Amino acid sequence: MVSYDELGARIIISFGDGSVFITESTLWGLIVAAILAVLGIWLGSGLEKIPKGKQVIAEFIVGWLYKFTDANLGKENRGYAPYIGTIFGFILLGSSLGIFGIRPITASLNVTAALAVLTFLLIQSSAIRTHGVKGRIKEMCEPYPFMFPLEVIEACTLPVSLALRLFGNILGGLIVVELWMHLMEYLSSLVCNVPFLRAVTVLPINAFFDMFEPVIQTYIFTLLTMINLYTAIKVTESHGQLAQGNRK
Protein backbone atom coordinates (compact mmCIF):
# COMPACT_ATOMS: atom_id res chain seq x y z
CA MET A 1 0.00 0.00 0.00
CA VAL A 2 0.90 3.64 -0.23
CA SER A 3 2.32 4.94 3.03
CA TYR A 4 1.61 8.46 4.12
CA ASP A 5 3.52 7.94 7.34
CA GLU A 6 6.23 10.35 6.39
CA LEU A 7 5.45 13.64 4.74
CA GLY A 8 9.16 14.17 4.33
CA ALA A 9 11.71 12.18 2.43
CA ARG A 10 13.45 9.00 3.57
CA ILE A 11 16.58 9.27 5.70
CA ILE A 12 19.40 7.51 3.88
CA ILE A 13 22.54 8.37 5.85
CA SER A 14 22.58 9.10 9.59
CA PHE A 15 25.53 9.95 11.80
CA GLY A 16 26.01 9.17 15.48
CA ASP A 17 22.80 8.62 17.41
CA GLY A 18 20.65 9.52 14.42
CA SER A 19 19.99 13.13 15.29
CA VAL A 20 22.20 14.30 12.41
CA PHE A 21 21.08 12.87 9.10
CA ILE A 22 20.96 13.36 5.37
CA THR A 23 17.63 12.77 3.67
CA GLU A 24 16.99 11.63 0.13
CA SER A 25 15.92 15.11 -0.92
CA THR A 26 19.04 16.76 0.50
CA LEU A 27 21.27 14.40 -1.44
CA TRP A 28 19.32 14.76 -4.69
CA GLY A 29 19.11 18.51 -4.17
CA LEU A 30 22.90 18.68 -4.03
CA ILE A 31 23.15 16.47 -7.12
CA VAL A 32 20.66 18.65 -9.01
CA ALA A 33 22.59 21.76 -8.01
CA ALA A 34 25.84 20.18 -9.21
CA ILE A 35 24.25 19.15 -12.51
CA LEU A 36 22.89 22.67 -13.05
CA ALA A 37 26.27 24.24 -12.21
CA VAL A 38 28.18 21.94 -14.58
CA LEU A 39 25.59 22.47 -17.32
CA GLY A 40 25.75 26.23 -16.87
CA ILE A 41 29.55 26.36 -16.95
CA TRP A 42 29.68 24.08 -20.00
CA LEU A 43 27.04 26.10 -21.86
CA GLY A 44 28.73 29.37 -20.99
CA SER A 45 32.27 28.37 -21.92
CA GLY A 46 34.01 29.14 -25.19
CA LEU A 47 31.64 31.83 -26.39
CA GLU A 48 32.15 33.16 -29.90
CA LYS A 49 30.91 36.16 -31.83
CA ILE A 50 28.88 34.03 -34.22
CA PRO A 51 26.78 31.55 -32.20
CA LYS A 52 27.26 27.93 -33.13
CA GLY A 53 26.20 24.62 -31.64
CA LYS A 54 25.63 24.78 -27.90
CA GLN A 55 25.89 28.55 -27.83
CA VAL A 56 22.61 28.82 -29.75
CA ILE A 57 20.84 26.88 -26.99
CA ALA A 58 22.53 28.93 -24.28
CA GLU A 59 21.56 32.20 -25.95
CA PHE A 60 18.00 30.98 -26.39
CA ILE A 61 17.67 30.11 -22.69
CA VAL A 62 19.28 33.33 -21.46
CA GLY A 63 17.32 35.46 -23.92
CA TRP A 64 14.04 33.88 -22.86
CA LEU A 65 14.90 34.38 -19.20
CA TYR A 66 15.72 38.07 -19.64
CA LYS A 67 12.54 38.60 -21.64
CA PHE A 68 10.56 36.86 -18.89
CA THR A 69 12.03 39.06 -16.14
CA ASP A 70 11.81 42.24 -18.22
CA ALA A 71 8.11 41.67 -18.74
CA ASN A 72 7.39 41.30 -15.01
CA LEU A 73 10.07 43.32 -13.22
CA GLY A 74 10.82 46.04 -15.73
CA LYS A 75 14.05 46.65 -17.62
CA GLU A 76 15.67 48.58 -14.76
CA ASN A 77 15.60 45.52 -12.46
CA ARG A 78 17.48 43.18 -14.80
CA GLY A 79 19.90 42.31 -12.01
CA TYR A 80 17.40 39.88 -10.52
CA ALA A 81 17.29 37.70 -13.65
CA PRO A 82 20.12 35.33 -12.58
CA TYR A 83 18.36 34.57 -9.28
CA ILE A 84 15.05 33.96 -11.04
CA GLY A 85 16.76 31.71 -13.57
CA THR A 86 18.50 29.74 -10.85
CA ILE A 87 15.36 28.97 -8.87
CA PHE A 88 13.54 28.24 -12.13
CA GLY A 89 16.10 25.63 -13.16
CA PHE A 90 16.37 24.16 -9.68
CA ILE A 91 12.63 23.73 -9.11
CA LEU A 92 12.00 22.49 -12.65
CA LEU A 93 14.71 19.83 -12.51
CA GLY A 94 13.98 18.98 -8.87
CA SER A 95 10.25 18.45 -9.49
CA SER A 96 10.76 16.43 -12.68
CA LEU A 97 12.93 13.83 -10.95
CA GLY A 98 9.87 11.58 -10.91
CA ILE A 99 10.57 10.75 -14.57
CA PHE A 100 13.67 8.84 -13.46
CA GLY A 101 11.80 7.06 -10.69
CA ILE A 102 13.31 9.21 -7.95
CA ARG A 103 11.18 10.96 -5.35
CA PRO A 104 10.95 14.63 -6.46
CA ILE A 105 12.91 16.80 -4.04
CA THR A 106 10.15 19.42 -3.91
CA ALA A 107 7.80 16.78 -2.45
CA SER A 108 9.56 17.51 0.83
CA LEU A 109 8.34 20.48 2.86
CA ASN A 110 11.90 21.34 3.97
CA VAL A 111 13.06 22.07 0.42
CA THR A 112 10.07 24.21 -0.56
CA ALA A 113 10.17 26.08 2.75
CA ALA A 114 13.85 26.87 2.20
CA LEU A 115 13.10 28.21 -1.27
CA ALA A 116 10.21 30.29 0.04
CA VAL A 117 12.34 31.74 2.85
CA LEU A 118 14.97 32.71 0.25
CA THR A 119 12.29 34.53 -1.71
CA PHE A 120 11.00 36.24 1.44
CA LEU A 121 14.49 37.43 2.43
CA LEU A 122 15.18 38.64 -1.11
CA ILE A 123 11.92 40.62 -1.22
CA GLN A 124 12.39 42.25 2.20
CA SER A 125 16.08 43.07 1.73
CA SER A 126 15.55 44.55 -1.74
CA ALA A 127 12.63 46.61 -0.48
CA ILE A 128 14.71 47.98 2.37
CA ARG A 129 17.63 48.63 0.01
CA THR A 130 15.43 50.65 -2.36
CA HIS A 131 13.30 52.56 0.14
CA GLY A 132 15.38 52.47 3.30
CA VAL A 133 14.00 51.23 6.63
CA LYS A 134 11.93 54.36 7.17
CA GLY A 135 10.60 54.39 3.63
CA ARG A 136 9.67 50.72 3.86
CA ILE A 137 7.64 51.26 7.02
CA LYS A 138 6.04 54.33 5.48
CA GLU A 139 5.18 52.32 2.39
CA MET A 140 3.52 49.67 4.55
CA CYS A 141 1.47 52.32 6.38
CA GLU A 142 -0.19 53.39 3.13
CA PRO A 143 -2.99 54.19 2.53
CA TYR A 144 -3.91 54.24 6.24
CA PRO A 145 -1.63 53.67 9.26
CA PHE A 146 -3.96 51.06 10.76
CA MET A 147 -3.27 48.85 7.73
CA PHE A 148 0.26 48.23 9.02
CA PRO A 149 -0.47 44.97 10.94
CA LEU A 150 -2.38 43.62 7.96
CA GLU A 151 0.55 44.36 5.68
CA VAL A 152 2.94 42.61 8.07
CA ILE A 153 0.68 39.54 8.16
CA GLU A 154 0.43 39.60 4.37
CA ALA A 155 4.21 39.73 4.00
CA CYS A 156 4.61 36.76 6.36
CA THR A 157 1.87 34.70 4.70
CA LEU A 158 3.57 34.84 1.30
CA PRO A 159 6.41 32.37 2.06
CA VAL A 160 4.00 29.98 3.81
CA SER A 161 1.61 29.90 0.87
CA LEU A 162 4.49 29.64 -1.66
CA ALA A 163 6.02 26.68 0.18
CA LEU A 164 2.73 24.86 0.76
CA ARG A 165 1.55 25.37 -2.82
CA LEU A 166 4.63 23.82 -4.41
CA PHE A 167 4.84 21.05 -1.79
CA GLY A 168 1.15 20.16 -1.98
CA ASN A 169 1.03 20.05 -5.76
CA ILE A 170 4.09 17.87 -6.19
CA LEU A 171 3.20 15.55 -3.27
CA GLY A 172 -0.37 15.28 -4.56
CA GLY A 173 0.95 14.27 -7.98
CA LEU A 174 3.24 11.70 -6.36
CA ILE A 175 0.37 10.14 -4.37
CA VAL A 176 -1.97 10.11 -7.37
CA VAL A 177 0.66 8.35 -9.51
CA GLU A 178 1.24 5.73 -6.78
CA LEU A 179 -2.50 5.10 -6.31
CA TRP A 180 -3.07 4.83 -10.06
CA MET A 181 -0.23 2.34 -10.41
CA HIS A 182 -1.69 0.16 -7.67
CA LEU A 183 -5.16 0.30 -9.23
CA MET A 184 -3.80 -0.66 -12.65
CA GLU A 185 -1.78 -3.50 -11.14
CA TYR A 186 -4.89 -4.83 -9.42
CA LEU A 187 -7.09 -4.51 -12.52
CA SER A 188 -4.59 -6.27 -14.77
CA SER A 189 -4.07 -9.02 -12.18
CA LEU A 190 -7.74 -9.93 -12.68
CA VAL A 191 -7.02 -10.80 -16.33
CA CYS A 192 -3.50 -12.22 -16.41
CA ASN A 193 -0.22 -12.23 -14.49
CA VAL A 194 1.49 -9.53 -16.55
CA PRO A 195 0.66 -5.97 -15.31
CA PHE A 196 0.08 -4.77 -18.87
CA LEU A 197 -2.32 -1.96 -17.94
CA ARG A 198 0.32 -0.44 -15.68
CA ALA A 199 2.91 -0.52 -18.45
CA VAL A 200 0.55 1.14 -20.93
CA THR A 201 -0.90 3.90 -18.75
CA VAL A 202 2.39 4.92 -17.14
CA LEU A 203 3.31 7.15 -20.10
CA PRO A 204 0.44 9.69 -20.09
CA ILE A 205 0.38 9.74 -16.26
CA ASN A 206 4.10 10.47 -16.11
CA ALA A 207 3.86 13.02 -18.89
CA PHE A 208 1.21 14.91 -16.95
CA PHE A 209 2.43 14.67 -13.37
CA ASP A 210 6.20 14.63 -13.91
CA MET A 211 6.57 16.92 -16.93
CA PHE A 212 3.56 19.22 -17.33
CA GLU A 213 2.75 19.85 -13.67
CA PRO A 214 6.34 20.80 -12.65
CA VAL A 215 6.55 23.30 -15.52
CA ILE A 216 3.28 24.97 -14.44
CA GLN A 217 4.25 25.00 -10.76
CA THR A 218 7.74 26.35 -11.49
CA TYR A 219 6.27 29.06 -13.67
CA ILE A 220 3.81 30.03 -10.92
CA PHE A 221 6.49 30.03 -8.22
CA THR A 222 8.84 32.30 -10.17
CA LEU A 223 6.00 34.50 -11.40
CA LEU A 224 4.64 35.04 -7.87
CA THR A 225 8.18 35.74 -6.65
CA MET A 226 8.62 38.38 -9.34
CA ILE A 227 5.22 39.99 -8.86
CA ASN A 228 5.69 40.32 -5.10
CA LEU A 229 9.24 41.56 -5.61
CA TYR A 230 8.01 44.16 -8.05
CA THR A 231 5.28 45.45 -5.74
CA ALA A 232 7.86 45.67 -2.94
CA ILE A 233 10.56 47.54 -4.86
CA LYS A 234 8.54 49.65 -7.28
CA VAL A 235 8.85 53.37 -6.80
CA THR A 236 5.42 54.93 -6.50
CA GLU A 237 4.39 58.00 -8.51
CA SER A 238 5.04 60.62 -5.84
CA HIS A 239 8.37 59.05 -4.89
CA GLY A 240 9.39 58.93 -8.54
CA GLN A 241 8.67 62.62 -9.04
CA LEU A 242 10.57 63.43 -5.89
CA ALA A 243 13.56 61.47 -7.04
CA GLN A 244 13.48 63.14 -10.45
CA GLY A 245 13.16 66.55 -8.84
CA ASN A 246 16.19 65.84 -6.64
CA ARG A 247 18.22 64.83 -9.66
CA LYS A 248 17.45 68.11 -11.43
Added chain:
Amino acid sequence: MNLIALAAGLAMGLVGIGISLGQGLALGKGLEGISKQPEASNKIQTAMIVGMAIMETIGVLTFVIAIILTGKM
Protein backbone atom coordinates in the same frame (compact mmCIF):
# COMPACT_ATOMS: atom_id res chain seq x y z
CA MET B 1 -11.50 6.65 12.87
CA ASN B 2 -14.28 6.34 10.30
CA LEU B 3 -15.31 9.91 10.98
CA ILE B 4 -11.77 11.11 10.29
CA ALA B 5 -11.75 9.33 6.94
CA LEU B 6 -15.12 10.88 6.14
CA ALA B 7 -13.82 14.31 7.12
CA ALA B 8 -10.76 14.04 4.87
CA GLY B 9 -12.82 12.84 1.93
CA LEU B 10 -15.49 15.48 2.42
CA ALA B 11 -12.90 18.25 2.72
CA MET B 12 -11.28 17.30 -0.57
CA GLY B 13 -14.62 16.87 -2.30
CA LEU B 14 -16.07 20.18 -1.16
CA VAL B 15 -12.94 22.11 -1.97
CA GLY B 16 -12.92 20.44 -5.37
CA ILE B 17 -16.38 21.83 -6.12
CA GLY B 18 -15.36 25.35 -5.14
CA ILE B 19 -12.04 25.42 -6.94
CA SER B 20 -13.29 23.86 -10.14
CA LEU B 21 -16.13 26.37 -10.35
CA GLY B 22 -13.81 29.30 -9.64
CA GLN B 23 -11.09 28.23 -12.02
CA GLY B 24 -13.60 27.42 -14.72
CA LEU B 25 -15.05 30.91 -14.42
CA ALA B 26 -11.60 32.51 -14.50
CA LEU B 27 -10.54 30.46 -17.53
CA GLY B 28 -13.78 31.22 -19.35
CA LYS B 29 -13.47 34.94 -18.78
CA GLY B 30 -9.79 34.87 -19.70
CA LEU B 31 -10.49 33.10 -22.98
CA GLU B 32 -13.30 35.56 -23.67
CA GLY B 33 -10.86 38.42 -23.14
CA ILE B 34 -8.24 36.82 -25.38
CA SER B 35 -10.72 36.21 -28.19
CA LYS B 36 -11.88 39.82 -27.97
CA GLN B 37 -8.37 41.25 -27.85
CA PRO B 38 -5.81 38.76 -29.17
CA GLU B 39 -3.04 41.38 -28.96
CA ALA B 40 -3.38 41.55 -25.15
CA SER B 41 -3.21 37.77 -24.75
CA ASN B 42 0.16 37.80 -22.93
CA LYS B 43 -1.00 40.10 -20.17
CA ILE B 44 -4.35 38.33 -19.80
CA GLN B 45 -2.64 34.95 -19.65
CA THR B 46 -0.23 36.04 -16.91
CA ALA B 47 -2.97 37.57 -14.78
CA MET B 48 -5.20 34.55 -15.33
CA ILE B 49 -2.52 32.05 -14.34
CA VAL B 50 -1.61 34.01 -11.21
CA GLY B 51 -5.26 34.29 -10.22
CA MET B 52 -5.80 30.59 -10.75
CA ALA B 53 -2.70 29.82 -8.69
CA ILE B 54 -4.07 31.84 -5.81
CA MET B 55 -7.37 29.97 -6.06
CA GLU B 56 -5.52 26.69 -6.13
CA THR B 57 -3.77 27.55 -2.87
CA ILE B 58 -7.03 26.91 -1.01
CA GLY B 59 -7.22 23.45 -2.47
CA VAL B 60 -3.61 22.70 -1.68
CA LEU B 61 -4.04 23.85 1.91
CA THR B 62 -7.07 21.57 2.21
CA PHE B 63 -5.01 18.76 0.73
CA VAL B 64 -2.34 19.25 3.39
CA ILE B 65 -5.02 19.24 6.10
CA ALA B 66 -6.54 16.07 4.64
CA ILE B 67 -3.13 14.39 4.72
CA ILE B 68 -2.63 15.42 8.34
CA LEU B 69 -6.10 13.99 9.10
CA THR B 70 -5.35 10.67 7.40
CA GLY B 71 -2.10 10.52 9.36
CA LYS B 72 -4.16 10.65 12.57
CA MET B 73 -6.20 7.55 11.75
